[in-house]
Amino acid sequence: MKVAVIGTGYVGLTTAVSLAMNGHQVIGIDLVEAKIVKLRQGISPIYEPGLEEALKQVLENGTLAFSTKLQEAADADVFFVCVGTPEAADGTADLRYLYSAVAAIEQMHQASPKRRVVVVKSTVPVGTGDKVAELLSGCRELSVASNPEFLREGSALYDALAPSRIVIGAGEPETREVMEELYKGVDAPRVVTTRANAELIKYASNAFLATRISFMNELARLSAALGTDIVTIAHGMGLDSRIGPEFLRAGVGYGGSCFPKDTIALLQLAAQNGISLGILEQVRKVNATQPVWFLQQLQPFVPDCRGKRIAVLGLAFKPDTDDIREAPSLAVLQALEEKGAAVFAYDPIATDAVRQKFPNVTYTKTAEEAVQGAHAALLITEWKECVQLDWEQVYQKMAQPVLLDGRNAWPAKIVKEAGFRYVGVGKS
Numbered sequence: 001m002k003v004a005v006i007g008t009g010y011v012g013l014t015t016a017v018s019l020a021m022n023g024h025q026v027i028g029i030d031l032v033e034a035k036i037v038k039l040r041q042g043i044s045p046i047y048e049p050g051l052e053e054a055l056k057q058v059l060e061n062g063t064l065a066f067s068t069k070l071q072e073a074a075d076a077d078v079f080f081v082c083v084g085t086p087e088a089a090d091g092t093a094d095l096r097y098l099y100s101a102v103a104a105i106e107q108m109h110q111a112s113p114k115r116r117v118v119v120v121k122s123t124v125p126v127g128t129g130d131k132v133a134e135l136l137s138g139c140r141e142l143s144v145a146s147n148p149e150f151l152r153e154g155s156a157l158y159d160a161l162a163p164s165r166i167v168i169g170a171g172e173p174e175t176r177e178v179m180e181e182l183y184k185g186v187d188a189p190r191v192v193t194t195r196a197n198a199e200l201i202k203y204a205s206n207a208f209l210a211t212r213i214s215f216m217n218e219l220a221r222l223s224a225a226l227g228t229d230i231v232t233i234a235h236g237m238g239l240d241s242r243i244g245p246e247f248l249r250a251g252v253g254y255g256g257s258c259f260p261k262d263t264i265a266l267l268q269l270a271a272q273n274g275i276s277l278g279i280l281e282q283v284r285k286v287n288a289t290q291p292v293w294f295l296q297q298l299q300p301f302v303p304d305c306r307g308k309r310i311a312v313l314g315l316a317f318k319p320d321t322d323d324i325r326e327a328p329s330l331a332v333l334q335a336l337e338e339k340g341a342a343v344f345a346y347d348p349i350a351t352d353a354v355r356q357k358f359p360n361v362t363y364t365k366t367a368e369e370a371v372q373g374a375h376a377a378l379l380i381t382e383w384k385e386c387v388q389l390d391w392e393q394v395y396q397k398m399a400q401p402v403l404l405d406g407r408n409a410w411p412a413k414i415v416k417e418a419g420f421r422y423v424g425v426g427k428s
């Protein structure tokens, strides 16, 4: 099929590449000229494992092209809307990019009408798909589907090619048929339902995953007080198939472009409908206080941070991404700066973005360099470059051998035996 993908960020670019790999003829559209210039050269503006190689391949095959002009996509049958829906000042989802993309589709359609499906892939509040359909009701040949995306950053292409499920929200049978045709050959369970159900499935999934993390993070505080081990507890819990092992990792809190904004957007949607989601409110409170709680563990070892050198390892909100949106590292850097610490930070790829927010931090080229002369080293993101260290060398380099493991990813037994004072999350 001929497909246009509007927005070439994490979701749009991955969607465009995966659809092209699956044999569709795809054109990616973005307002930002610089992105399109790079993309045409086979350069990915974002870091995602495997994405740039795949991009080069589909460009070479001629199944993917890029443009800043939607008119160049006029012969497409399907228009995916993958623009950002960031958090507005009041916590609701800011839909201005979405409506502007819809207006552009309407304009293009009126100039050359034909049967087309508009697919909202951006994460949007319940009722948005229906609103888009209403806005486009003057365009008789256009229909609207909701098709939320569940990919994770760091494994985006893999997730897009092998999704856990495909959720299709569409009323008319012809629209559902187009969506089925689009995903023909992709082996994944289908949920074919209304647009509103599809929209809520997305928010509910993210809210539930965030709830699991905050539940474990709060429990980790109790576990630390009791002298029990949250990693063993999570393992024991996860073996129950009703619970499952995923998303039980206690840490320094969740970040990223989705959980923080989607949980507040869901709370706002509920409030607008007179419903209070108390559990979700607590989930967000636990997450906001988790970096603070984590940093309190530093107190016995570094009672006064002023002038003390502290190494922060890992800045991206998770490994294998350059994304720092709502990364817990930002809260940690902020708190350390307020305490007067001399911060030395390392991340394999996210340093440039953080430097703009924290110009006074010293950014190093390796983890080993960051720990040089440090009174404590903090693990915030479990990149392998931050986890697999030569502990003997680290021990020699540090001014004081103190490790605070915000992801329970360092080898506790080994580092303790090597003489470090080690504190994990939710461990004795």
Ligand SMILES: NC(=O)c1ccc[n+]([C@@H]2O[C@H](COP(=O)([O-])OP(=O)(O)OC[C@H]3O[C@@H](n4cnc5c(N)ncnc54)[C@H](O)[C@@H]3O)[C@@H](O)[C@H]2O)c1
Pocket (backbone or CB within 6 Å): 006, 007, 008, 009, 010, 011, 012, 029, 030, 031, 032, 035, 082, 083, 084, 085, 097, 098, 100, 101, 104, 121, 122, 123, 124, 149, 150, 151, 152, 153, 257, 258
């Ligand atoms: N990032 C994720 O892991 C992820 C996963 C699932 C769902 N989502 C959802 O997908 C949506 C997109 O997220 P993202 O992280 O890819 O955002 P992003 O910020 O990385 O990319 C959005 C892109 O859209 C472009 N854009 C904005 N308005 C446009 C317009 N009118 N025409 C053409 N291009 C336009 C921007 O220039 C940008 O390149 C959001 O609703 C998000 O919640 C994100």
Ligand SMILES: O=c1ccn([C@@H]2O[C@H](COP(=O)(O)OP(=O)(O)O[C@H]3O[C@H](CO)[C@@H](O)[C@H](O)[C@H]3O)[C@@H](O)[C@H]2O)c(=O)[nH]1
Pocket (backbone or CB within 6 Å): 123, 149, 150, 151, 152, 153, 154, 206, 209, 213, 246, 247, 248, 249, 250, 251, 252, 253, 254, 255, 256, 257, 258, 259, 317, 318
């Ligand atoms: O047990 C866990 C699992 C994750 N995290 C943290 O949670 C955050 C989010 O991680 P993850 O969900 O892996 O990454 P995202 O790319 O944000 O993906 C989430 O958000 C996307 C955007 O909506 C959805 O599409 C995905 O399904 C959903 O997993 C990161 O800071 C992780 O460090 C934990 O602290 N403990």
